Amino acid sequence: MAYKRSQILICGGTGCTSSGSMNLAKELKKELVKHDIIDEIEVVVTGCFGLCELGPVVIIYPEGTFYSRVEVADIQELVEEHLVKGRPLSRLIYTEKGDGHHPLSINELGFFKKQKRIALKNCGVINPEDIDEYLGFGGYTAIEKVLLTMSPQDVINEIKASGLRGRGGGGFPTGLKWQFAHDATSEDGVKYVVCNADEGDPGAFMDRSVLEGDPHSLIEAMAIAAYAIGSSKGYVYVRAEYPIAVKRLQIAIDQAKDYGLLGNNIFDTDFSFDLEIRLGAGAFVCGEETALMNSIEGKRGEPRPRPPFPANKGLFGKPTVLNNVETYANITAIILNGAQWFASVGTEKSKGTKVFALGGKINNTGLLEIPMGTTLREIVYEIGGGIPNGRAFKAAQTGGPSGGCIPASLLDTKIDYDNLIAIGSMMGSGGLIVMDEDNCMVDVARFFLDFTQDESCGKCPPCRIGTKRMLEILERICEGKGIEGDIERLQELAEGIKASALCGLGQTAPNPVLSTIHYFRDEYEAHIFDKKCPAGVCKHLLDYTINEDTCKGCGICAKKCPVEAISGEKKKPFSIDLAKCIKCGSCIEACPFGSISRA
Amino acid sequence: MAELIPVENLDVVKAIVAEHRNVPGCLMQILQETQNDYGYLPLELQRTIADELGIPLTEVYGVATFYSQFTLKPKGKYKIGVCLGTACYVRGSQPILEKVNNILGTVVGETTADGKWSVDATRCVGACGLAPVMMINDDVFGRLTVKEIPTILEKY
Numbered sequence A: 001m002a003y004k005r006s007q008i009l010i011c012g013g014t015g016c017t018s019s020g021s022m023n024l025a026k027e028l029k030k031e032l033v034k035h036d037i038i039d040e041i042e043v044v045v046t047g048c049f050g051l052c053e054l055g056p057v058v059i060i061y062p063e064g065t066f067y068s069r070v071e072v073a074d075i076q077e078l079v080e081e082h083l084v085k086g087r088p089l090s091r092l093i094y095t096e097k098g099d100g101h102h103p104l105s106i107n108e109l110g111f112f113k114k115q116k117r118i119a120l121k122n123c124g125v126i127n128p129e130d131i132d133e134y135l136g137f138g139g140y141t142a143i144e145k146v147l148l149t150m151s152p153q154d155v156i157n158e159i160k161a162s163g164l165r166g167r168g169g170g171g172f173p174t175g176l177k178w179q180f181a182h183d184a185t186s187e188d189g190v191k192y193v194v195c196n197a198d199e200g201d202p203g204a205f206m207d208r209s210v211l212e213g214d215p216h217s218l219i220e221a222m223a224i225a226a227y228a229i230g231s232s233k234g235y236v237y238v239r240a241e242y243p244i245a246v247k248r249l250q251i252a253i254d255q256a257k258d259y260g261l262l263g264n265n266i267f268d269t270d271f272s273f274d275l276e277i278r279l280g281a282g283a284f285v286c287g288e289e290t291a292l293m294n295s296i297e298g299k300r301g302e303p304r305p306r307p308p309f310p311a312n313k314g315l316f317g318k319p320t321v322l323n324n325v326e327t328y329a330n331i332t333a334i335i336l337n338g339a340q341w342f343a344s345v346g347t348e349k350s351k352g353t354k355v356f357a358l359g360g361k362i363n364n365t366g367l368l369e370i371p372m373g374t375t376l377r378e379i380v381y382e383i384g385g386g387i388p389n390g391r392a393f394k395a396a397q398t399g400g401p402s403g404g405c406i407p408a409s410l411l412d413t414k415i416d417y418d419n420l421i422a423i424g425s426m427m428g429s430g431g432l433i434v435m436d437e438d439n440c441m442v443d444v445a446r447f448f449l450d451f452t453q454d455e456s457c458g459k460c461p462p463c464r465i466g467t468k469r470m471l472e473i474l475e476r477i478c479e480g481k482g483i484e485g486d487i488e489r490l491q492e493l494a495e496g497i498k499a500s501a502l503c504g505l506g507q508t509a510p511n512p513v514l515s516t517i518h519y520f521r522d523e524y525e526a527h528i529f530d531k532k533c534p535a536g537v538c539k540h541l542l543d544y545t546i547n548e549d550t551c552k553g554c555g556i557c558a559k560k561c562p563v564e565a566i567s568g569e570k571k572k573p574f575s576i577d578l579a580k581c582i583k584c585g586s587c588i589e590a591c592p593f594g595s596i597s598r599a
Numbered sequence B: 001m002a003e004l005i006p007v008e009n010l011d012v013v014k015a016i017v018a019e020h021r022n023v024p025g026c027l028m029q030i031l032q033e034t035q036n037d038y039g040y041l042p043l044e045l046q047r048t049i050a051d052e053l054g055i056p057l058t059e060v061y062g063v064a065t066f067y068s069q070f071t072l073k074p075k076g077k078y079k080i081g082v083c084l085g086t087a088c089y090v091r092g093s094q095p096i097l098e099k100v101n102n103i104l105g106t107v108v109g110e111t112t113a114d115g116k117w118s119v120d121a122t123r124c125v126g127a128c129g130l131a132p133v134m135m136i137n138d139d140v141f142g143r144l145t146v147k148e149i150p151t152i153l154e155k156y
Helices: A016-018 A021-034 A072-085 A133-136 A139-149 A152-162 A174-184 A205-213 A215-229 A245-257 A289-296 A325-329 A331-337 A339-343 A374-381 A418-420 A441-455 A461-478 A486-500 A504-506 A511-528 A556-560 A586-590 B011-020 B026-038 B043-053 B057-066 B086-090 B095-103 B148-156
Strands: A005-009 A039-047 A058-061 A065-067 A192-197 A235-239 A274-279 A321-324 A352-362 A365-372 A393-398 A403-408 A429-437 A544-546 A596-598 B078-083 B117-120 B133-138 B139-141
Touching: A005 A016, A005 A021, A016 A021, A016 A245, A021 A039, A021 A072, A058 A072, A133 A215, A133 A245, A139 A215, A139 A331, A152 A174, A152 A215, A152 A331, A152 A339, A152 B026, A174 A215, A174 A321, A192 A205, A192 A215, A192 A289, A192 A325, A205 A215, A205 A245, A205 A325, A205 A352, A215 A235, A215 A245, A215 A274, A215 A321, A215 A325, A215 A331, A245 A274, A274 B026, A289 A321, A321 A325, A325 A331, A331 A339, A352 A374, A352 B086, A365 A374, A365 A418, A374 A393, A393 A441, A393 A511, A403 A511, A418 A556, A429 B086, A441 A461, A441 A504, A441 A511, A441 B086, A461 A511, A461 A556, A486 A504, A486 A511, A556 A586, A586 A596, B011 B026, B011 B043, B026 B043, B026 B057, B043 B057, B078 B095, B086 B095, B095 B117, B095 B133, B095 B148
Parallel strands: A005 A039, A192 A235, A192 A321, A235 A274, A352 A429, B078 B117
Antiparallel strands: A005 A058, A058 A065, A352 A365, A393 A403, A393 A429, A544 A596, B078 B133, B133 B139
């Protein structure tokens, strides 16, 4: 292998690819050829670095210089300055907000300082399409250790001792799950290992990042799970919305087969394992484990009643272990570093780290991995860099459509499974959406109910009919037609659905409503009794007015109004007939003087 | 994008079924590949799949209508998807969707009469760092404002 004096890492995650990072890679290679330094510098397209907000991201090693929002037009200068002359191009180096400090290495960034990377250790570090890079970082040594030195029960004991819990949301102890499947008997000896990569929670993209950035770690972990329970066949169920993830995983599977790391007699032992990708087709409920198995079987993705549990009777009626991508992403590190090491990170009952996808009204949107027990305040203000545009923090939403909204008063909550449930939310898969004072909590509850109602599979009445009724009440409130008793009606329906729905989707669907009522009851009351939306979101509760002092009487708004609600004489202030106004907002957009406001 | 196969040509769908029929749980894969090649899944194709597999049409129809990515009606030449995932929603994707419909005269889930456009409100596409996000076929547009929408649509 030729000596390379420098490596240029370009983020090839979905976020940066959407911002054009693949064109950057092409242009870079062109410039390197032009300067005749292509042989001494390596261009590596990696998985997600995490700081999607600043994409496309380019990092140049050995210094670790962090360039953000790089465009094709910058490449020529970047190559000439940094790589030919050896001077970092300060114009493109990311400056942290506020202090004007140019950190020269990514490790100095506030975004990375508080993080601890176990599941994401290789994401943004290696080229996910090259198995040799994974091997170079210790890849496939965990499965080697397992196959050559450990019994299946040793493996399960190690995972149990680590305290690892399911990262898909439920938080069930992973080792125990494996034990159940290990102990289950299968008449023909067939058992399955399944990976849930049907990441349906809106705003969550950590599983996608592992698939795109480090697919071999998933393959290796699934092989370890298969050995532990006595299986030789695995399936990865991936959302069809993730084309890059599917492509990279397939490449990784093919490479692993070529290297004999998948297939028959791995490491010359009796252990054989084969892995297959199955694509989802856009059904949120398929993130529920029994629904997912129905979908792999080619059926409608409806959940099954439990018992029997998947560990005894799962996919195709055989004992099955089903874990989420992030759960698997922790396995190799536990095997190599030991259960004690893993258990030393985190809180008493939640060990290790958790990956969050930080989004919404936050400066540093992106992907982060923190030790359990980190507070929400640290995530929002230190890692996330606070709220943009000087607005105030209002709530953080975790757990997606199954979770709740956490208010500012609880920002110091230490994040782990049990604490989040105690405050009416849940860990979920790791979406963390920040909302500011311009977001209406009633509207957010309506948004989530609209989602779950639409995604309800329709099998059980509490979910099919109950979420529909709840949505109708919420829509009514947002339209200014709420009546006294609506809050109590919502609460009563919510308790009924939680207690009686068949699967996790229905049982948790009322959480966003209950938590917003609990923490933001005043907003519900303002909608119902005062017919006002304090955040200024619910259209029907807003009145539009033209400021007489700044209106120039140009008449553009009157032309744009679709219902002729605006009238006036040229060069004199116009006015809006509120009885006709449908509150579409066209006039605000059209006014060149910013004279129209809503409140 | 490859040319779509006309629905009258049933040889392709038969070949797809033949390729997968021995794989356990193959119906989803067959429907996915069929939709890829034909663009949508009209009743004729579903019936052919059912006949070839020797299963009732109701079973095929049940699966085809359960998943939101399967469509029984043809989509437009340009498929617009405005992301209504949470991160995009709180950063204002609803007004983006309304603007698109306003300009094109479209309704979510429908295709325009000339077959040029179809608009969908999509689930999270996982590009939350770029919220709000819109896709037109495979092109991704991020950090959108309502004002940019007319210029973007004019390019197509």
